[in-house]
Amino acid sequence: MIERLYSSEINPSMHGREVSVAGWVHEIRKLGGIAFVVLRDREGFVQITMPKKEVSRDVFKGLTSLSKESVVVVKGVVRAEPKAPNGYEIIPKEYRLLSRAEQPLPLDPTGKVKANLDTRLDNRFIDLRKHEIMAIFKIRSEVLHFAREFFRSRGFIEVHTPRIISTSSEGGAELFPVAYFEKEAFLAQSPQLYKQMLMATGMDKVFEIATYFRAEEHDTVWHLNEITAIDSEIAFIESEEDVMEVIENLVYYIMKNLSESYEKELKKLGVEIYPQKPPFPRIEYKRALEILEENGYILPYGEDLTTEAEKKLGEVMKDEGYDLYFITKYPIKIKPFYTMPEENGLSRAFDLEFKGREIVSGSQRIHEYELLVKMIKAKGLRVESFENYLKAFRYGMPPHGGFGMGLERFIMQLLNLKNIREAVLFPRDRKRLEP
Numbered sequence: 001m002i003e004r005l006y007s008s009e010i011n012p013s014m015h016g017r018e019v020s021v022a023g024w025v026h027e028i029r030k031l032g033g034i035a036f037v038v039l040r041d042r043e044g045f046v047q048i049t050m051p052k053k054e055v056s057r058d059v060f061k062g063l064t065s066l067s068k069e070s071v072v073v074v075k076g077v078v079r080a081e082p083k084a085p086n087g088y089e090i091i092p093k094e095y096r097l098l099s100r101a102e103q104p105l106p107l108d109p110t111g112k113v114k115a116n117l118d119t120r121l122d123n124r125f126i127d128l129r130k131h132e133i134m135a136i137f138k139i140r141s142e143v144l145h146f147a148r149e150f151f152r153s154r155g156f157i158e159v160h161t162p163r164i165i166s167t168s169s170e171g172g173a174e175l176f177p178v179a180y181f182e183k184e185a186f187l188a189q190s191p192q193l194y195k196q197m198l199m200a201t202g203m204d205k206v207f208e209i210a211t212y213f214r215a216e217e218h219d220t221v222w223h224l225n226e227i228t229a230i231d232s233e234i235a236f237i238e239s240e241e242d243v244m245e246v247i248e249n250l251v252y253y254i255m256k257n258l259s260e261s262y263e264k265e266l267k268k269l270g271v272e273i274y275p276q277k278p279p280f281p282r283i284e285y286k287r288a289l290e291i292l293e294e295n296g297y298i299l300p301y302g303e304d305l306t307t308e309a310e311k312k313l314g315e316v317m318k319d320e321g322y323d324l325y326f327i328t329k330y331p332i333k334i335k336p337f338y339t340m341p342e343e344n345g346l347s348r349a350f351d352l353e354f355k356g357r358e359i360v361s362g363s364q365r366i367h368e369y370e371l372l373v374k375m376i377k378a379k380g381l382r383v384e385s386f387e388n389y390l391k392a393f394r395y396g397m398p399p400h401g402g403f404g405m406g407l408e409r410f411i412m413q414l415l416n417l418k419n420i421r422e423a424v425l426f427p428r429d430r431k432r433l434e435p
């Protein structure tokens, strides 16, 4: 490895020590007898200060004539300097150019020249050089870390189910076909059938963090065609309440840990996280419609909540002091075939809403073979396509339930991002397949 310290690993107390730093040339300023080169690394900025009298001519000339965004490694002496960005600067002794950046740049990495999201995504490798953009992905990485920590601490087993599947797992047609030798196959839209099949094995608590593919035509700030989901399935539950208890504690755990240990990155994004303590409010679907009506929004019974309805409900709940709440007891008609039905046309399905948008769906599932077959037929699906899945219900299947949480949607709401694409390094949407 090239020897170097991150800008954040150096401090004024290291005055007089020789160090090496490496990064991208962010800024060059020449003021007569003195010049400054600001380098950017993953953690921040470091100022290279060159009083003409104190550095060699070659170093002065070389560093000040670099093109912006070139990559260099600089060796020099730390000098405590209260006026410098981190309270120190580096007086260079030598430098090495590792990569010269062409000019002009396709995107301004300082963010001073505003660019639209498309231009930013087209040049994502430069866009990510902005610390506030990189911060989204550092936080995303921590969210996954805390999610894993939470599941493991509760005895969940991490699993991986197939990405290439032969049948729709949600009963819909939103699948991307793939050429799989002589067979018809699709990219997985969820791990649904597999995580349920695992409930017949004795692995009674599982989770999976993976990528899924949704061939939805939507072109909104809220939909992606390639998503990351945190899925879980739990056996021996009494009802969907047991699943909701896991979700609210998971979300609380992530938010609490982030707010406690990630202040610096959150600050870059101007975000404060207020972890909401469980239990989260439960609003039955029927009640949600009433609340909406009381607030001037009429949604016919039996229809899924529209984006506008969700937003409205979010505002009402916000006024009551809640960002997070469940909508429960959805009509069975609008839920997938595997959902456990209840009396009066209701179901044991729920969604978790976060600031007026759905981030999680889940339910208690049907675990009785006959009922499952009946529901598959009732949805107009072909029982034969589900043969392998159904088999797992005939030889001992405990009651179970689970959920799927859209990671990008969670990040979007957590960090108040305007567009879900901001939460993905290289998003895939209706129009975007590159980079």
Ligand code: AMO
Residues within 6 Å of the ligand: 170, 189, 190, 191, 192, 214, 216, 222, 223, 224, 225, 227, 229, 231, 232, 358, 359, 360, 361, 362, 363, 402, 403, 404, 405, 406, 407, 408, 409, 410
């Ligand atoms: P569902 O289809 O609701 O449920 O998906 C689960 C969660 O995934 C996220 N999500 C999306 N995010 C961005 N773009 C999309 N196109 C998109 N589609 C879904 C959402 C959603 O809440 N098998 C069930 C889950 C379960 O019951 O276990 C399922 O896939 O945040």
